Amino acid sequence: MTVIVRALHLDNPADTEAFARVRRTCLPAMLATPASIAYDATHAHPGAHYRQLVAQTGAGEVIGTAQVGLAYDSPEPGQGYANVYVHPEHTGHGAGALLLRTAEEYLGRHGATEVHCWALDAPRNLAWAAARGYRASRSAHFLRLDLTVGPLPPRRATPPHVELRTASGYAKDPRPLFELDAEATSDEPGDIQAELTDYDQWLRDTWHHPLLSHELTTVAVVDGTPAAFTAALTDGDGRYMSGMTGTARAFRGRGLAKLAKNDSLHRARAAGVTVAYTGNDAGNEPMLAINKWFGYVLDATEIRHVRTLAH
Known part of the structure; x- marks a missing residue:
């Protein structure tokens, strides 16, 4: 099979739809729509x-993607980072290797000294990463909750001085949520630490x-101060992903x-969401315990890998 790698054509709706379709097929927990890709x-x-890359066959079918x-x-x-995914019906034809090699060359030209990528926790995927010089690092779990089966934990009365609000209530001034997100993000476990310091970019990114x-993002407010939140991502097709859940120190x-998460899930189900996903670093025991309490079950595990580029 002939495979070529090229840049995603943002002006082609069929291209962005194909990119989103491959991502959803490979990892349903990572929500993707043509609009979000663009x-x-x-x-x-x-x-x-x-940069977004696609691998396509000689016949023009998109079979792999890379972010x-x-x-x-x-x-x-x-x-x-180079997050590479190949449609499971088209593995073994070199699409993943070509995507990764193209990504590494591109990143090297822009000053990268290390490249991080994810591989599903399966023998074939792990062997593929190792054969390309990547060493395993942290792992992360994707969890799934079927909102069409069984009850959610019941809502409980909010403690004194605590109020539950939606993110919509901060439409005029979301900066308090930026500050809460920045503090929670700085304490997230992971190989690449992030520091949210650019408010304008946060507005664009998040x-x-x-x-x-x-409407489905819930904020727990204590005496007027945003104290905890769960960010709700939805794709308009019945899927929900917890983008981030955190609490100020x-x-x-x-x-x-x-x-906050219980409130968001209850409202999501009432709004017609049928499945909720969430993701956690495997070492984040407190959040994994919370998600087990909700009834989430393991959907997939990925292991992060890293390779030092030779210059």
Whole structure:
């Protein structure tokens, strides 16, 4: 089979639809729509050098995708990433290898010294990454909750001085949510640490992103201060993903994240969402325990890999 790799054509609706379709097939938990794919490309930070690649057959069928860029918000420079996915019906034809090699060459030209990629926790996938010089690092779990079967944990009364609001209530001034997100993100476990310091970029990356549902995102507010939140991503086709759930340091240990997430899930189900996904670093025991309490079950595990580029 002839395979070529090229840049995604954002002006071609069939291209963005194919890109989203491959991503959904390979990893359903990572929501993707043609609109979100196009938005990611057109609103990326210049320092990310973000690029989307596709692998296609000689007949023009898109069978693989790659999201490539630099972690511009990391305090450690030179951290690149190449998230490669090949449709399971088209593996073994070299599409993944060609996507990864193209991504590495591109990142190297833009100053990357290391490239991070994910591989599903399966013998074939892990062997594929190892054969290309990647060493295994942290793992992450994707969890799934069927909202059409069984009850959610019942809502409970909010504690004194605590109020549950939606993100819609911050439409005029979302900066308090940016500050809460920045603090929670800085404590997230992972290989690449992120520092959210650019409010305008956060507005583009997060607040205005087409997948973010302001109506289903819940914020736990204590005496007027946003203390915990769960960000809800939806694709308009019955799928929901927890984009981020976190609590400000001063309010941890009070069950506020669980309270916010429960509220969001109840409202999501009432709005017609049928399946909810979430993802956690395998070492994030507190959040994994919360998700087990909700009834989430393991859907997939990925292991992050890293390779140092030779210059």
